[in-house]
Amino acid sequence: MLSIASAAYAFNAPAPVAPRASVSMMAKSKALPWQECPAHLEGMVGNAGFDPMGLSTPQNIKWMREAELEHGRLCMLAWTGYVAVDVGVKFPGEKYAGLTSYTAHEATQYELFILLLFVGMFETFKFAQIYGDDERAPGDFGFDPLSLITPATEEKYKLAELTHGRLAMLAFSAVVTQSAIGHASFPYA
Helix, strand or coil: CHHHHHHHHHCCCCCCCCCCCCCCCCCECCCCCCCECCHHHCCCCCCCCCCCCCCCCCCCHHHHHHHHHHHHHHHHHHHHHHHHHHCCCCCCCHHHCCCCHHHHHHHCHHHHHHHHHHHHHHHHHHHHHHHCCCCCCCCCCCCCCCCCCCCCCHHHHHHHHHHHHHHHHHHHHHHHHHHHCCCCCCCCC
16 A cells, blocks of 8 residues: 555656746857856957956956967067068078078077077066056057057057957968968968
8 A cells, every 4th residue: 555655656746846037147248149248358449258268357357468469469570571581581691591481490590599588588577567566558558659549549449459460360370380281482372
């Protein structure tokens, strides 16, 4: 008798509970609409809400934007220099005569070491600006000798620099990859 009663109760599952609707107070990402945009990215120039791995935090966002701007600026210069060498612009001297941009890395070890020391010296000057209590905007060193930036054009120029820097990072990676797989001369096709 007890086994029949327990069997009858086993088939009576509890009534299903309707799931509660969760209300999200965060805005959706423009880049990834199925994810939420991190709140600390709001108001930043070029923000599309793209941080799928959650690498940025309110504590390191200034440092990360500084790094993004610096790498973008360097890649704009690097792409221009890489292509310039491959279209014929060379340093004078027999050592540099037959080099392509791709082969120059192995042939100019001494020059690259001197460049590393030179760049490293300037990088140490930035530590106080990045990690200190400096209130400047990331990437803003106050250098505008032609007075091109006005309050009306500041947002436009910042977005243009960020967009071009992101494109340059992709372009430089692509041009080096094309050279490495055997397309050593411009237009690398």
